[in-house]
Structures are given as C-alpha cells and as structure tokens.
Amino acid sequence: MRAAVVVFxxxxxxxxxxHALETVGIESRRVWHRERQIESDELVVLPGGFSYGDYxxxxxIARFSPVMEAVRRHAExxxxxxxxxxxxxxxxxxxxxxxxxxxxxxxxxxxQEVHLQAASAGSPFTSGLDPARPLRMPISHGEGNYYxxxxxxxxxxxxxxxxxxxxxxxxxxxxxxxxxxxxxxIAGVLSAGxxxxxxxPHPERACETLLGGDDGNAIWRSLLARRAARGSxxxxxxxxxxxxx
Amino acid sequence: MSRFVAHVTVMLKPLVxxxxxxxxxxxxxxxxxxxxxxxxxxxxxQVTLSAPGPDEAASRVRAMCDQLLxxxxxxxxxxxIADGASDS
Numbered sequence: 001m002r003a004a005v006v007v008f009x010x011x012x013x014x015x016x017x018x019h020a021l022e023t024v025g026i027e028s029r030r031v032w033h034r035e036r037q038i039e040s041d042e043l044v045v046l047p048g049g050f051s052y053g054d055y056x057x058x059x060x061i062a063r064f065s066p067v068m069e070a071v072r073r074h075a076e077x078x079x080x081x082x083x084x085x086x087x088x089x090x091x092x093x094x095x096x097x098x099x100x101x102x103x104x105x106x107x108x109x110x111x112q113e114v115h116l117q118a119a120s121a122g123s124p125f126t127s128g129l130d131p132a133r134p135l136r137m138p139i140s141h142g143e144g145n146y147y148x149x150x151x152x153x154x155x156x157x158x159x160x161x162x163x164x165x166x167x168x169x170x171x172x173x174x175x176x177x178x179x180x181x182x183x184x185x186i187a188g189v190l191s192a193g194x195x196x197x198x199x200x201p202h203p204e205r206a207c208e209t210l211l212g213g214d215d216g217n218a219i220w221r222s223l224l225a226r227r228a229a230r231g232s233x234x235x236x237x238x239x240x241x242x243x244x245x
Numbered sequence: 246m247s248r249f250v251a252h253v254t255v256m257l258k259p260l261v262x263x264x265x266x267x268x269x270x271x272x273x274x275x276x277x278x279x280x281x282x283x284x285x286x287x288x289x290x291q292v293t294l295s296a297p298g299p300d301e302a303a304s305r306v307r308a309m310c311d312q313l314l315x316x317x318x319x320x321x322x323x324x325x326i327a328d329g330a331s332d333s
Binding site: 056057060092093098099100102103104105106107145147148149181 | 313314318
C-alpha cells in the first residue's frame with residue numbers, strides 16, 4: 001500500500017503523517033499542492049495545519065489548489081482519501097464531504113486527548129475498528145465544531161456515514177466528552193461511497209506508545225486489513241461506488 | 246465599463262449557533278449595557294470591480310459569494326453596490 005500526503009502552504013502535520021504511515025508499513029510520499037499527479041492505488045492524505053493561513057475560512061482557499069482537482073477525480077473514481085483536521089475542513093469546503101466546521105463553542109483552541117467511538121463499519125477506514133473499545137488520540141484545533149442541517153444529519157445517521165463520535169473513556173457520547181460543540185458529538189464523517197473520510201482528531205499523533213499511545217494506527221491497520229482481505233488494490237468497496245457529498 | 250465598489254456582508258445563518266456572538270453579548274451585558282438581546286458576529290468584505298453596470302456588478306459579486314466568499318452550508322450574504330460608479 002502507498003500513500004500520497006498533500007502539502008499546502010501552511011500544512012504542518014505532513015511529516016507526522018509520513019512517520020505514522022511508515023510505522024505501519026505504508027510507503028508514503030509528499031505531494032506539493034501544485035502537483036496534479038495522484039496514482040489510483042494511493043491513499044491520499046490531507047494533513048492538518050493552517051493552509052493559506054486559514055484566510056477567509058479554514059480550508060476555503062486550499063480547495064482551489066491544482067492538486068485538489070486530482071484529489072476530486074481520485075475520490076470520484078473510488079480512491080481513498082482521508083482529511084485530518086485542516087484536511088477535513090478542506091474536504092468540507094470543497095463539497096467532497098457534507099457540513100462545515102465552525103469555531104469551537106468554547107471559543108478556545110483545544111489541544112487535548114479525546115476518546116473516539118467508531119460509529120460506522122461501512123468504510124475501509126473503520127471496518128476493522130471495535131466500537132466497544134474507544135480510541136484515544138489528540139485533537140488540536142480552534143474550528144472543529146461540526147455543523148450540518150437537520151436533514152443532512154438524519155441522512156448521515158441513516159446511511160451510517162458518521163465515522164467517529166467523541167465519547168468518554170467508557171464509550172458514552174456525553175456533552176462533557178464533546179470538546180468543541182459538534183452536533184451529535186460528530187468527530188468524523190464519510191462520503192456516500194465510504195471512500196472519503198474527514199476527521200478532526202489526529203491519528204498520526206497517536207502512533208507510538210512512547211508518545212502516549214498508538215491507537216491512531218488502528219485506522220491505518222484497518223485499511224491494510226481490508227486490502228489484504230481483498231487481495232490487491234486500494235480502492236473502496238465496489239458495492240458503494242463513487243464519492244459525493 | 247465602470248468601476249464599482251461592492252460591500253458584502255456575510256453572516257451565520259439564523260439557526261446556526263454563533264459562540265462568538267454569544268461571548269460578545271455577554272461582554273456587553275457585563276459592561277452594564279442594558280437591553281442587549283443578542284449579538285451576531287459576521288464579516289464584511291469590500292470588492293472593487295469593473296462591470297458594464299451596477300446590476301451586472303451585483304450579480305457577479307453574488308456569484309463570487311456562492312463560490313467562495315460565503316459558505317452556503319452555514320452562512321448567508323448580502324451584496325450592496327456603493328453609489329458613485331466611476332469610469333475605468
């Protein structure tokens with residue numbers, strides 16, 4: 001398995017992503033935002049940071065980078081894309097995922113550990129995760145407050161596209177476990193095809209026990225297990241083709 | 246072609262929670278301003294452009310709002326063309 005880690009001006013988590021991916025055996029390269037070449041079997045990673053200084057709105061300018069056209073085509077062809085933190089904001093602004101990420105309800109930048117419950121088994125990213133065992137990893141953002149209109153939220157629930165919820169250590173989605181005011185404790189959402197994931201928490205920063213935990217690796221291992229089970233290729237389940245909001 | 250100045254006001258939709266607005270409201274109340282019921286915090290942008298006329302200028306700026314200046318998921322916008330177009 002290979003990964004393409006996209007670097008926008010202001011991206012800051014790309015090296016962390018490379019390190020985490022290599023840790024689990026996924027060969028990775030960095031892709032500058034002016035490049036346009038994405039290989040069909042690559043996992044595209046849009047890392048965290050402050051692309052274009054978060055001008056206008058977080059992620060609003062990055063979506064016009066040349067590489068994003070290639071990322072969009074990749075997703076539409078069923079290729080895998082994960083947006084982490086600022087990458088999630090970019091995917092929402094680009095219309096590749098529904099909803100928007102607003103200012104944290106506390107008005108504060110939150111840098112802390114959270115617990116996540118995998119709320120959907122309907123994607124290669126989450127199919128290997130155990131909902132009964134919350135994953136612990138950090139968040140680090142000022143605008144992670146997930147919003148979508150009520151109809152969209154209902155559709156996401158119905159189609160099992162809520163990838164992760166903020167929960168407490170025992171797995172309860174309480175208000176106290178919600179670090180930013182996200183509706184329904186949503187920490188990550190999936191595209192209709194299940195091949196595009198956006199999430200605010202940072203799995204790449206939970207990749208070694210020395211750093212406080214390696215729960216983040218479970219997401220990459222889920223991808224690897226899926227690929228091993230399917231023999232080859234790194235594409236989403238053909239039963240759920242395409243990727244639209 | 247004339248030059249126009251468009252003032253764009255971008256506000257969160259009424260149903261979208263605005264924590265910054267709530268914080269400012271609380272601050273005003275803490276300062277003793279009476280009768281403050283709510284505060285909403287938005288953005289104002291000024292776009293200078295050339296266009297054949299004010300209607301065309303407004304419709305171009307509205308298209309800019311749809312595609313970039315506002316996020317239709319959470320924000321509404323208002324476009325006003327300032328008086329006093331000048332030839333450019």
